[in-house]
Amino acid sequence: MKLELPQRDVGLADDFSRSEPLRYLNLFRLTLAGLFLVAGPSLHLGSDSPTIFFGVSFAYVAAVLSFGFPDAARLLGHNRLVTVQVLVDVTSLTLIMWASGGYRSGIPILILIALAGAGLVGQGRMVLFYAAYATVAVLLENMFRLLSGRETVDFFTVGITCIGFFAIAQVARLLALRAIANENLARQRGVDLASQLRLNRQIIQDMQDGVLVVGEGGVVRQFNPQAVALLGAELREGATLGEHAPALERELRRRAEHGDSAHSLRADGSGKMLLARFLPAGEANETLVYLEDFDRIHRQIQQVKLAALGRLTASIAHEIRNPLASVYQAAELLREEKRGDMQARLIRIIGNNAQRIDRLVADVLALGRRDEALPEALPLAEFVDEFIEEFDVAESGARGVVVNRVPPGLEMAMDRAHLRQILWNLVGNARRHCSGAPAAVKIDAALRDDGRVALDVSDDGPGIAEALRAQVFEPFFTTHSKGTGLGLYISRELAEANGAVLELCVTPPAEAGTTAALPGAHFRIIGRVKP
Structure with a gap:
């Protein structure tokens, strides 16, 4: 999300965002003023003019205490209060520097710290004004020291320090802008996240499936009202599933032992037949349980x-x-x-x-x-031989035209009657459109890399036009004047009933020893090896 900052630094106008840094800055001022009063002479401060030093120190302490109370921000406004405090800081530190030997006293370092704090809590161009005021104050102090005959430093060194005033103030200002922009972005993301959580909670509450979060030991962490309705039990957080839904608790334990992701069960309370799906919840030893009503x-x-x-x-x-x-x-x-x-x-x-x-x-x-499929492991080579004999009786002249090229030893899990019906439709279509030459219709089979078996029926006929390929499995679609248009549709339905897939391949398989694809249609049944 992109956060747009208004032209006049509205981000810094948020008093709440700057109140915490200002509080720490006031604490620093109070500590510094108290240190001047208590340990000033020990730090060799005020050596040139002790009276001015202690007077300015007392005044600095009083100003810090006066402007540090919350009422000051309410009476003056945050921006005015910051300006007054910075001016007091720079003025007091400049006078203490005058009374303590000038530039070599180290006071300019404290002025740099005060300007850095002003950059964090100040607003807009006022930060540059604070740096300019500090520059003028330090230059005037050094000039008066020169005019009064006291020890001074060259103005080039003082000028370098004054350039540092502007640099530190601007850097602090940019850091403050970045910090407040990140704070506003984090706050906005927090609002968006809270809104998303409320929306997700509402969706979970209103969804038709039951949802539970179950911790270690079958302890219920969370649930929605639909889970209570489906289970017919008064669930409560912290209770165990064994107390209110022992059937679900048994399935959960069985899932932990066998690793299954879905189980069917009958709820103890409601008596409903449910489908329970178990998924990791992302937390340690927690499980997300979805409950679906079989009746629905x-x-x-x-x-x-x-x-x-x-x-x-x-x-x-x-x-x-x-x-x-x-x-x-x-x-x-x-x-x-x-x-x-x-x-x-x-x-x-x-x-x-x-x-x-x-x-x-x-x-x-x-x-x-x-829906009456009874899959069994059929030996394909023997089954296809029996089918061709039966097909030859019904369709005279089929033997020799329809050839079995299935290698021995391959099995496919299919209902015997269903596979016979599928082959009858596929081979019948191939026989009708092939050239009629020997081996014009071929039945092949092979074991795939994924462990499934592919049974192919192909012919050397003209094939299926590209414009018609998407319609071949539609009911009542046929190009034969005497056809019903249900053969391929029923074949695909029967294949799916046995957990198999019937598909129309792009090209029929190539002959052994060649790379060129044969013309004609090519259908493939992909099924399991075992029921």
């Missing part, structure tokens, strides 16, 4: 399913309407038609459209069985 999650899933079912039902109604219209029209014509060849044609139309409706219903039923 199921309701949300049900709403999503109902919305998807509504869209699917509308699409199915639209898809069924066309073949049904053809069936009705062919049936009407069949009653009126007397020629045998035309009757056979109409009966064929009715049969084809009835099969199309049957395939559509079968695909929808397969989609409804996606």
